[in-house]
Amino acid sequence: xxxxxxxxxxxxxxxxxxxxxxxxxxxxxxxxxxxxxxxxxxxxxxxxxxxxxxxxxxxxxxxxxxxxxxxxxxxxxxxxxxxxxxxxxxxxxxxxxxxxxxxxxxxxxxxxxxxxxx
Amino acid sequence: xxxxxxxxxxxxxxxxxxxxxxxxxxxxxxxxxxxxxxxxxxxxxxxxxxxxxxxxxxxxxxxxxxxxxxxxxxxxxxxxxxxxxxxxxxxxxxxxxxxxxxxxxxxxxx
Numbered sequence: 001x002x003x004x005x006x007x008x009x010x011x012x013x014x015x016x017x018x019x020x021x022x023x024x025x026x027x028x029x030x031x032x033x034x035x036x037x038x039x040x041x042x043x044x045x046x047x048x049x050x051x052x053x054x055x056x057x058x059x060x061x062x063x064x065x066x067x068x069x070x071x072x073x074x075x076x077x078x079x080x081x082x083x084x085x086x087x088x089x090x091x092x093x094x095x096x097x098x099x100x101x102x103x104x105x106x107x108x109x110x111x112x113x114x115x116x117x118x
Numbered sequence: 119x120x121x122x123x124x125x126x127x128x129x130x131x132x133x134x135x136x137x138x139x140x141x142x143x144x145x146x147x148x149x150x151x152x153x154x155x156x157x158x159x160x161x162x163x164x165x166x167x168x169x170x171x172x173x174x175x176x177x178x179x180x181x182x183x184x185x186x187x188x189x190x191x192x193x194x195x196x197x198x199x200x201x202x203x204x205x206x207x208x209x210x211x212x213x214x215x216x217x218x219x220x221x222x223x224x225x226x227x228x
Contacts, residue, residue: 043220109161
């Protein structure tokens with residue numbers, strides 16, 4: 001149990017375009033989803049926390065107008081990178097945390113999306 | 119001061135060796151503690167939660183020391199497949215705050 005999927009797994013886009021990444025919890029309802037970014041040889045950096053049905057909470061330094069997050073249901077959150085630039089190229093990982101017993105504080109990660117902006 | 123600190127390593131150990139990692143955290147109100155494993159270019163995977171009484175899962179043992187504010191991970195009889203980066207994760211008192219260490223790199227050598 002506790003499987004999280006992401007789509008797409010890899011995307012290449014041109015500078016100035018927008019990219020949408022989906023994160024789904026497949027076998028549990030995720031009350032909270034997290035979006036992280038990871039640059040090579042660096043640790044995960046939390047970008048934002050989203051709760052179903054409410055606005056996402058962004059970490060300091062993360063532009064909310066550039067990284068649009070929608071958590072429309074208990075099993076789906078999306079991250080849209082708007083007007084992507086080469087410096088946005090990174091590994092984007094989502095995680096989900098359920099509300100059920102045994103899953104309440106553990107995060108389960110999606111497989112990540114590798115974004116390359118040319 | 120960082121919320122969570124880990125020795126980045128790298129730790130290079132021979133097969134069969136025992137290796138231990140420590141991780142310190144700064145917020146004494148932290149509630150939950152985890153060890154994750156991350157392979158190169160892959161997502162982190164939960165290795166084990168860390169309970170107050172300590173817990174063991176096969177070759178892996180996790181300990182929590184609240185007084186000194188650190189958690190540890192012990193790997194016995196290291197296997198080649200244990201080579202990965204081990205991430206320490208601490209959950210803050212509000213429940214939605216998760217702090218990651220920078221990870222400790224382990225390479226098990228044949």
